[in-house]
Amino acid sequence: MSAPLLDVRDLRTQFVTEEGLVRAVDGVSFPVDEGEIVGLVGESGCGKSVTNLSILGLLPQPQGRIAGGSIRFEDRELVGLSERELRKIRGNAIAMIFQDPMTSLNPYLRVEEQLAEVGQLHLGLSRPQAVARAVDLLDRVGIPDAVERIKSYPHEFSGGMRQRAMIAMALLCDPELLIADEPTTALDVTIQAQILELLKELRDERGMAIILVTHDLGVVAGMCDRVMVMYAGRIVEEASTVDLYATPTHPYTKALLESVPRLDERGHARLRSIEGLPPRLDRGPFDACTFAPRCGLVRDACLAGEPALQAFAEGRRRRCVLAPEEVV
Amino acid sequence: MSVSEAILEVDALRVHFHVPRGVVRAVDGVSLALRKGETLGLVGESGCGKSTVARAIVALVPTTSGDIRFRGESLIGLSRGRMRPLRRHLQMVFQDPYASLNPRMTIASTIAEPMRIHATVAPGDLDERVCEIMELVGLDPSMRRRYPHEFSGGQRQRIGLARALALEPDVILLDEPVSALDVSVQAQVLNLLEDLKARLGLTYLLIAHHLAVVRHMSERVAVMYLGRIVELADREPLYTEPIHPYTEALMSAIPVPDPVVEAERKRIPIEGEVPSPTATITGCPFRSRCPQAFERCEVEAPELEEHRPGHLAACHLPDAD
Numbered sequence A: 001m002s003a004p005l006l007d008v009r010d011l012r013t014q015f016v017t018e019e020g021l022v023r024a025v026d027g028v029s030f031p032v033d034e035g036e037i038v039g040l041v042g043e044s045g046c047g048k049s050v051t052n053l054s055i056l057g058l059l060p061q062p063q064g065r066i067a068g069g070s071i072r073f074e075d076r077e078l079v080g081l082s083e084r085e086l087r088k089i090r091g092n093a094i095a096m097i098f099q100d101p102m103t104s105l106n107p108y109l110r111v112e113e114q115l116a117e118v119g120q121l122h123l124g125l126s127r128p129q130a131v132a133r134a135v136d137l138l139d140r141v142g143i144p145d146a147v148e149r150i151k152s153y154p155h156e157f158s159g160g161m162r163q164r165a166m167i168a169m170a171l172l173c174d175p176e177l178l179i180a181d182e183p184t185t186a187l188d189v190t191i192q193a194q195i196l197e198l199l200k201e202l203r204d205e206r207g208m209a210i211i212l213v214t215h216d217l218g219v220v221a222g223m224c225d226r227v228m229v230m231y232a233g234r235i236v237e238e239a240s241t242v243d244l245y246a247t248p249t250h251p252y253t254k255a256l257l258e259s260v261p262r263l264d265e266r267g268h269a270r271l272r273s274i275e276g277l278p279p280r281l282d283r284g285p286f287d288a289c290t291f292a293p294r295c296g297l298v299r300d301a302c303l304a305g306e307p308a309l310q311a312f313a314e315g316r317r318r319r320c321v322l323a324p325e326e327v328v
Numbered sequence B: 001m002s003v004s005e006a007i008l009e010v011d012a013l014r015v016h017f018h019v020p021r022g023v024v025r026a027v028d029g030v031s032l033a034l035r036k037g038e039t040l041g042l043v044g045e046s047g048c049g050k051s052t053v054a055r056a057i058v059a060l061v062p063t064t065s066g067d068i069r070f071r072g073e074s075l076i077g078l079s080r081g082r083m084r085p086l087r088r089h090l091q092m093v094f095q096d097p098y099a100s101l102n103p104r105m106t107i108a109s110t111i112a113e114p115m116r117i118h119a120t121v122a123p124g125d126l127d128e129r130v131c132e133i134m135e136l137v138g139l140d141p142s143m144r145r146r147y148p149h150e151f152s153g154g155q156r157q158r159i160g161l162a163r164a165l166a167l168e169p170d171v172i173l174l175d176e177p178v179s180a181l182d183v184s185v186q187a188q189v190l191n192l193l194e195d196l197k198a199r200l201g202l203t204y205l206l207i208a209h210h211l212a213v214v215r216h217m218s219e220r221v222a223v224m225y226l227g228r229i230v231e232l233a234d235r236e237p238l239y240t241e242p243i244h245p246y247t248e249a250l251m252s253a254i255p256v257p258d259p260v261v262e263a264e265r266k267r268i269p270i271e272g273e274v275p276s277p278t279a280t281i282t283g284c285p286f287r288s289r290c291p292q293a294f295e296r297c298e299v300e301a302p303e304l305e306e307h308r309p310g311h312l313a314a315c316h317l318p319d320a321d
Helices: A048-056 A083-089 A111-123 A127-140 A159-171 A189-206 A217-223 A241-246 A251-259 B050-057 B080-087 B107-118 B123-136 B153-165 B183-200 B211-217 B235-240 B245-253 B259-264 B295-299
Strands: A006-017 A020-032 A037-041 A064-073 A094-097 A177-181 A209-214 A226-231 A234-240 A310-313 A316-318 B006-019 B022-035 B039-043 B065-070 B090-093 B171-175 B203-208 B220-225 B228-234 B305-308 B311-313
Touching: A006 A048, A020 A048, A020 A064, A020 A234, A037 A048, A037 A189, A037 A217, A048 A064, A048 A094, A048 A177, A048 A209, A094 A159, A111 A127, A111 A159, A127 A159, A159 A189, A177 A189, A189 A209, A189 A217, A189 B245, A209 A217, A217 A241, A217 B259, A226 A241, A226 A251, A234 A241, A234 A251, A241 B259, A251 B183, B006 B050, B006 B203, B022 B039, B022 B050, B022 B203, B022 B220, B022 B228, B039 B050, B039 B211, B050 B171, B050 B203, B090 B153, B107 B123, B107 B153, B123 B153, B153 B183, B183 B203, B183 B211, B203 B211, B211 B235, B220 B235, B220 B245, B228 B235, B228 B245
Parallel strands: A037 A209, A037 A226, A094 A177, A177 A209, B039 B203, B039 B220, B090 B171, B171 B203
Antiparallel strands: A006 A020, A006 A064, A226 A234, A234 A316, A310 A316, B006 B022, B006 B065, B220 B228, B228 B311, B305 B311
């Protein structure tokens, strides 16, 4: 088997804050293969976005730092690279899109300037070549009349069009890996459906891998090949999407799936709620399962030490002292 | 529906805003009646006017034309003095609990404020009543001297709810009450809303863009598009046999948290985006994106009419069949 496109090993990312040291990501490991769509799910503060910012080398400075672990991309170690080196990779082989397109688009520059610049800088194209490529991509992502619309300023685009323009910008250099952090959360559902469909087509056409960060379990179900569920800076369960939804084996995953109302709901079952809140990450390191205080199945063993993330079936890992069948 | 069942009626409501580019018809002829004890869901995408309907009901935005009646009495053009005793019974809860709470007021003062203004509780009894209400919404009364920033998002939404409940209202307008919350906390708040409704005999108008949440909570659902109601029906027929092509497309666009179901589902693509709110619309407002539009849709705006018993839609298609 060839090496994965991206290999994150025991990543530890920390923030120095007034309240103390926040262990935002605490020992996260996962591979991403070429052409694969991997979902990172979890609630606010679980570390899913920080994981991606670590990969991209975009941690807020000076508070954030990678305290340990390794991020290998195409057999190259990213941890410890200079900003100059990282910049060559970011926006080139690894591209990113965020929830708010205005974080990536400059409001003072016409879309044409911004997109053409990428082609000129990263690909060494001439200005006319770079503009032509940008128009092609805008057309590809579904912006009508791209030749004219490229002359607009970002504020002249609707939210959906800005998201498309940001995706076009991310694709300019034909990335191997696209990191999409809540790419459709700010959009209406009909536009969300269009954007998700577009991302899937782009994966199929280009064999591009995608890490999709989302809190929406519906979006994951329709998009991802594999899912990692994060809680309190850790992966608590990993499986193929089909396995995870059919037989969640971590109590948190199971509770999360039962707490969302479904559009195809029949009758009326009371929603499962998870009482309490996740632990504060400035109180770590933890000497017990981080989910134990909210877990309905908690027992002495859960408090005796933090369970390790262990493989228990083909392609499946979980961090729980109970046997899988005790949870299902 | 007989008038006696309706606790709140909105009749041909129009809310237009004048902006430099023209007139935004945020709400353009909305009629609905809220039946006592029900939850009516009002859904639609951003800019469809659903929140403006609620804001007009509680007079946070001026009404351009139309009528709003609470227990048969019109709220339009009432003086403040006449409005106040009625408004007690009609409360609103907002999406962002943090933005709607005064950061410099303790939780106890925030919850007590409406009771103080309306003088519904003797000053000596206020503290006890605040504790009662906090318990009702699942907050620990010993935390009442704290400030909003000391609470989590879910707790703040409970505080917003406590403030709305302070005057023992009959109707609560819930404007995106859970969309700022994480799913596990969202479930806590939705369950609480259901418990309170059953316990206190409340009536809800639930405004949300999340169709699964609305299905879970509502008895009847109204779908809005571009300032108008395009479909209104009981929950089950609306979700299982929608009449309007927009409702159908909207439903098909919502992902279901089940990969096996998702792999089988067919999306009904709707192209393009909602027209600009200042655009002059002739004919059906949805026709520019409707996969089934025909000539009549271009010239004549469909009225919201009953196509099946209790199932209203604003669409020419059923007539064409």
